[in-house]
Amino acid sequence: MERRAPRPRDLRPLLKFKKPTLSPKERRLAAALTIEDLRAIAKRRTPKAAFDYTDGAAEQELSLARARQAFRDVTFHPRILRDVSAVDTSRTVLGATSALPFGIAPTGFTRMMQTEGEYAGASAAGAAGIPYTLSTMGTASIEDVRDVNPNGRNWFQLYMWKDRDRSMALVDRAAAAGYEALVVTVDVPVAGARLRDTRNGMTIPPTLTPRTVVNAIPRPAWWINFLTTEPLAFASLDRWSGTVAELLDTMFDPTVDYADLAWIKDQWKGKLVVKGVQSVEDASRLAELGVDAIVLSNHGGRQLDRAPIPFHLLPEVVREVGDSTEVHLDTGIMSGADIVAAVAQGARFTLIGRAYLYGLMAGGREGVDKAIDILRTEIERTMRLLGVSTLDELHPEHVTQLERLVPRR
Numbered sequence: 001m002e003r004r005a006p007r008p009r010d011l012r013p014l015l016k017f018k019k020p021t022l023s024p025k026e027r028r029l030a031a032a033l034t035i036e037d038l039r040a041i042a043k044r045r046t047p048k049a050a051f052d053y054t055d056g057a058a059e060q061e062l063s064l065a066r067a068r069q070a071f072r073d074v075t076f077h078p079r080i081l082r083d084v085s086a087v088d089t090s091r092t093v094l095g096a097t098s099a100l101p102f103g104i105a106p107t108g109f110t111r112m113m114q115t116e117g118e119y120a121g122a123s124a125a126g127a128a129g130i131p132y133t134l135s136t137m138g139t140a141s142i143e144d145v146r147d148v149n150p151n152g153r154n155w156f157q158l159y160m161w162k163d164r165d166r167s168m169a170l171v172d173r174a175a176a177a178g179y180e181a182l183v184v185t186v187d188v189p190v191a192g193a194r195l196r197d198t199r200n201g202m203t204i205p206p207t208l209t210p211r212t213v214v215n216a217i218p219r220p221a222w223w224i225n226f227l228t229t230e231p232l233a234f235a236s237l238d239r240w241s242g243t244v245a246e247l248l249d250t251m252f253d254p255t256v257d258y259a260d261l262a263w264i265k266d267q268w269k270g271k272l273v274v275k276g277v278q279s280v281e282d283a284s285r286l287a288e289l290g291v292d293a294i295v296l297s298n299h300g301g302r303q304l305d306r307a308p309i310p311f312h313l314l315p316e317v318v319r320e321v322g323d324s325t326e327v328h329l330d331t332g333i334m335s336g337a338d339i340v341a342a343v344a345q346g347a348r349f350t351l352i353g354r355a356y357l358y359g360l361m362a363g364g365r366e367g368v369d370k371a372i373d374i375l376r377t378e379i380e381r382t383m384r385l386l387g388v389s390t391l392d393e394l395h396p397e398h399v400t401q402l403e404r405l406v407p408r409r
Contacts, residue, residue, distance in 0.1 A: 029363045029370045035334045035355045038371055042361030047222055048215045049200040050113050054357045056196035057301035063309075064301030066405065067332030070311040073402040074341045079387030087383045088390045089376065093349045094181055094271045094292055094326065096153060099129030100376055101343050101391055105330055105351035106157035106183065106275075108137030111232055113361050115225040119148045120365035121356060126152030128372045133157050133183055133351070136170065136251075139232045146177040155181040157275070159188060160260060162253045171268060182268045183295070184261065187276030189254035192303035262289060273328070278308045283317045286325070293326035293348070300331050300353055311342060312403065315396065318346030336378025340386070344394040345401075 021027045032038045043051055057064035091101045104125050111117030118140035125132035126149040133155040134145050146154055156174035161167045171182060196202075216223055265272050275295035277283050286294050296314060298307035310331045318327050329342050330351040339350050352375070359371030383389070386398055 025363050025366060029366055032362065032370060032374070035358060035371060035374060038358040038362045038367065038374070039354075041363075041367075042358045045219055045222065046113065046361045047219055049197075049202050050222075051361065052196040052200055053109065053194075053202055054107075054113055054354060054361070056194055057305070058192035058194055058303055059305035061301060062305050063298050063307045064332065066309050067298065067301060067311065068334060069332075069404065070309045070401070071332055071334070071338040071341060073404060074337075075400040075402060076337075076341075076382075076386060077398050077400065078385055082387035082389070084384040084387060084389050086389060087380050089379055089383070091343075091349060091391055093131070093328075094273070096180070097129075098131060098153070098349070100372075100379065101347075102333070102339050102350040102352050102375065103131035103153075103155075104133060104356050105353040106133040106135035106138070106155075106185070107353050107357060108135045109139055109232075110135075110357070110360070111139035112226075113357055114222075114364055114367075115229045116360070116364040118145050120360055120368050122149040122152065122154070124356075124365055124368035124372060125149065127369070128376075130372070131155055131181075134179075142170070142173045142177050142179070146179070154179045155183050155273070157183040157185055158264075159185055159251055160253050160256045160264070161251050162255075168267060171264070175268070175270065179270070181271040181273055181292075182264070183273040183275050184264060185275045185299075186256070186261070187278065187297070187299050187303050188252045189256070190252055192299070192305075194302060258285065258289070261286075261291075265289065265291070275330075276303075277317075278310070278313070280313070280316050280320050283321050283325075283327075287321040291325060293328055294321070295328040295330060295351065296347075297330045297351075309405075311345070312401065314342065314345045314347055315401075322346055322348075336375045336380075337382045339375065339379055340382040340394065341399050343391050344398040345396055 021030065028041050032041060089100050091098050104121050110121065118134060118138050122132045122145045131153040132149055134142065135157045136159045142156065156179045158167065158171060174182065261274065271292045273293040273295060274286050274291050276297050276299060277286065277294045278298055283294055296310035296317060298304065298310060310329050314327070314329055321327065326348040327346060328349040328351060329347045330353060333339060333350055333352050334355055342350050355375065356368055356371045359367035363370065388394055
């Protein structure tokens with residue numbers, strides 16, 4: 001074969017040069033292909049105490065690790081020769097449409113992780129057509145979140161305080177602001193032992209020690225944003241100067257029982273969701289009480305370590321109560337494939353916490369948009385590869401759960 005020197009006109013069709021991106025944030029986010037990529041960016045850009053508050057869990061962090069492993073231990077069973085040229089990712093949840101089968105879970109102290117905090121999460125959720133849940137421990141007011149997401153689906157998460165009047169004052173504010181659902185979290189009689197926070201001296205506002213200052217030196221953008229924007233305020237109180245654990249212990253009430261939940265149900269006229277369900281028996285009792293939805297959740301592994309794995313509980317709970325009560329799920333979700341697996345096993349809806357917070361820390365509102373877009377893309381791709389064009393076509397036979405932790409008989 002005769003060889004010759006390449007000519008420019010021959011090479012031109014074969015080469016395409018990428019246009020340079022001048023914005024560092026755009027470059028960072030463009031390079032992120034997965035939620036894990038966003039987590040790596042977030043870790044580089046966020047001081048250790050704030051990052052660990054988001055990333056960490058209770059004690060040995062076994063509950064979180066097991067929940068994530070449960071999703072990894074999934075075998076999909078695709079169907080072939082199906083028309084999947086178009087897929088519909090929408091879902092009817094609590095009587096209205098969500099464009100995707102997930103919403104944003106309630107997270108506390110969010111503006112400490114990145115200064116846009118709840119404002120970024122709520123506005124991104126509204127733009128994506130999915131629900132946003134404001135935490136009792138959120139760092140933006142009920143009314144301010146409504147204002148940044150005026151046409152979106154806003155839910156309010158409630159911890160029942162020892163001061164019942166103060167709790168119900170929040171519920172009344174949420175109702176007046178047009179929040180459509182009340183999400184009552186029931187797995188926090190006391191705060192879990194979040195050892196990373198204790199070791200980091202995690203306080204609100206952050207404690208400045210020689211170690212935190214040294215850790216912050218390579219992360220000036222976080223401190224500049226933190227120090228030059230509005231001071232942290234809370235959905236439920238004005239200020240706090242102690243540790244996170246101390247704050248939680250002043251709020252959480254170990255006496256809350258089913259009678260309290262029934263009383264809340266009588267007070268709240270919108271949709272009622274109970275979050276933190278970890279047994280079939282409790283799911284059945286809540287269904288009898290008439291709640292609109294339950295969330296299978298072990299609080300992201302942040303309360304009881306070695307807690308049940310929500311994804312493993314899902315099929316049995318759906319068989320028990322799925323005909324009368326919506327079954328939602330959180331904890332361990334790190335990809336769109338995880339969400340598809342949950343829907344196939346019967347979940348009506350899922351909630352993401354850390355997955356969106358990694359995006360927030362990586363790039364503010366644009367980072368949350370990126371996290372939602374990553375999950376949307378993964379959901380659509382997984383559906384196509386499974387041979388389904390709507391979420392209702394997903395069934396348990398699409399998924400096998402491979403269990404590493406089998407109870408000893």
